[in-house]
Amino acid sequence: xTRPSIDTVIAALAADIRPVTSLPPPAxxxxxxxxxxxxxxxVGVYLLxxxxxxxxxxxxxxxxxxxxxxxxxxxxxxxxxAAFFASIPGRSRWWRTAPLPALAAWLILSxxxxxxxxxxxxxxxxxxxxxxxxxxxxxxxxxxxxxxVVWRLSRASPIEPLPVALLGGLGIAAFSAFIxxxxxxxxxxxxxxxxxxxxxxxVVVVIALLNRxxxxxx
Amino acid sequence: xxxxxxxxxxxRAAAGTRWGELLAAAQTGDADAYREFLTAILxxxxxxxxxxxxxxxxxxxxxxxxxxxxxRVRHTYEPGRPVxxxxxxxxxxxxxxxxxxxxxxxxxxxxxxxxxxxxxDPRANHEPDTDAPRVLARMTEGLSRGQKEAIELVKxxxxxxxxxxxxxxxxxxxxxxxxxxxxxxxxxxxxxxLE
Numbered sequence: 001x002t003r004p005s006i007d008t009v010i011a012a013l014a015a016d017i018r019p020v021t022s023l024p025p026p027a028x029x030x031x032x033x034x035x036x037x038x039x040x041x042x043v044g045v046y047l048l049x050x051x052x053x054x055x056x057x058x059x060x061x062x063x064x065x066x067x068x069x070x071x072x073x074x075x076x077x078x079x080x081x082a083a084f085f086a087s088i089p090g091r092s093r094w095w096r097t098a099p100l101p102a103l104a105a106w107l108i109l110s111x112x113x114x115x116x117x118x119x120x121x122x123x124x125x126x127x128x129x130x131x132x133x134x135x136x137x138x139x140x141x142x143x144x145x146x147x148x149v150v151w152r153l154s155r156a157s158p159i160e161p162l163p164v165a166l167l168g169g170l171g172i173a174a175f176s177a178f179i180x181x182x183x184x185x186x187x188x189x190x191x192x193x194x195x196x197x198x199x200x201x202x203v204v205v206v207i208a209l210l211n212r213x214x215x216x217x218x
Numbered sequence: 219x220x221x222x223x224x225x226x227x228x229x230r231a232a233a234g235t236r237w238g239e240l241l242a243a244a245q246t247g248d249a250d251a252y253r254e255f256l257t258a259i260l261x262x263x264x265x266x267x268x269x270x271x272x273x274x275x276x277x278x279x280x281x282x283x284x285x286x287x288x289x290r291v292r293h294t295y296e297p298g299r300p301v302x303x304x305x306x307x308x309x310x311x312x313x314x315x316x317x318x319x320x321x322x323x324x325x326x327x328x329x330x331x332x333x334x335x336x337x338x339d340p341r342a343n344h345e346p347d348t349d350a351p352r353v354l355a356r357m358t359e360g361l362s363r364g365q366k367e368a369i370e371l372v373k374x375x376x377x378x379x380x381x382x383x384x385x386x387x388x389x390x391x392x393x394x395x396x397x398x399x400x401x402x403x404x405x406x407x408x409x410x411x412l413e
Contacts, residue, residue, distance in 0.1 A: 006281065009285055010256045010285065011253070013256060014250075014256070015249070017248070019247035020245050020292060020293040021245075022245055022293055022295065022296060022297060023294055025296060087294075088304075089294060090300075090304035090305075156291070156294050157290060159307075159308055159311045160311055
């Protein structure tokens with residue numbers, strides 16, 4: 001196929017120019033999106049969860065549980081923020097690694113909690129609780145949160161959608177796992193943790209697979 | 219990095235600032251500023267593309283692809299921020315895409331000029347030597363004037379239905395009906411001639 005001359009391309013693009021609204025800075029877009037998510041989380045937790053029972057369940061390990069919750073929340077916040085930065089050409093590539101320390105802390109703290117239970121309770125520390133319910137919960141909550149996040153990310157028409165989708169998927173899955181902690185009726189075992197990770201990976205993979213369609217340039 | 223790398227540092231910075239102003243003006247719909255911006259950035263984009271593409275024609279394809287991408291994502295430039303990192307990121311991305319695409323095609327496809335030839339005698343491969351126009355004329359003999367016109371415009375000249383409708387005066391619905399009936403007749407005629 002014959003390539004049109006560069007002057008022809010420039011003339012055609014200039015003829016097609018229409019005013020566009022410049023996107024707000026990624027930090028501002030990330031904050032407003034996170035505010036929407038936090039609102040959904042707060043309403044859900046306030047209406048549906050039993051914070052008293054949660055406090056009773058975690059008595060004796062409040063500090064460890066608090067740190068774990070902080071790590072999950074930090075993973076979600078940093079992953080969503082990083083996704084917005086990664087969606088804009090020319091922003092630092094370091095943003096792509098931003099959620100990794102928090103993610104590592106989350107995995108280590110969850111694993112340490114499970115190990116503590118294994119030591120205290122013996123073989124029952126390997127038992128499978130109601131993990132399938134957790135899987136369904138994480139996937140369903142992620143599906144709910146994915147709509148506004150993917151829509152807002154797609155406004156940037158990312159030129160490299162895969163990292164944006166992976167970071168967005170991780171952020172959504174982390175927020176879902178954060179909400180799950182308020183509804184979790186039993187202590188997490190290693191198998192439960194594995195199922196949680198499978199659910200989170202499933203969410204990340206599905207959103208990454210949908211990246212070309214969902215985040216395709218307008 | 220770019221063609222203007224021979225310029226003093228402050229001149230390069232001034233060029234970057236000017237590009238930023240032009241792109242910001244283009245975001246408001248200023249066609250002249252946009253044309254000036256696209257023309258001014260060409261050496262910068264071309265230099266990056268040539269560094270990353272091994273073939274000259276591939277680099278030129280990348281340059282055009284970058285211009286189209288800029289057009290699509292111009293709303294992601296934040297006025298006041300440096301424009302060169304934004305441009306460089308787009309150019310590098312499109313260069314990587316082009317290199318991957320070329321690699322994929324190279325792995326699976328092989329260009330072979332003789333594959334288009336059916337006979338050793340070169341005269342046998344000449345289009346005018348075939349009787350295709352006569353065969354086509356004979357096949358369309360049984361079609362009505364409207365059907366012939368619909369087939370000619372949509373199937374042979376590859377016009378869209380809207381374009382064919384404007385050219386022929388037939389409505390889009392009539393064109394669809396005529397094409398459907400004509401194709402049916404042609405198919406029956408072809409089967410009949412084979413039997």
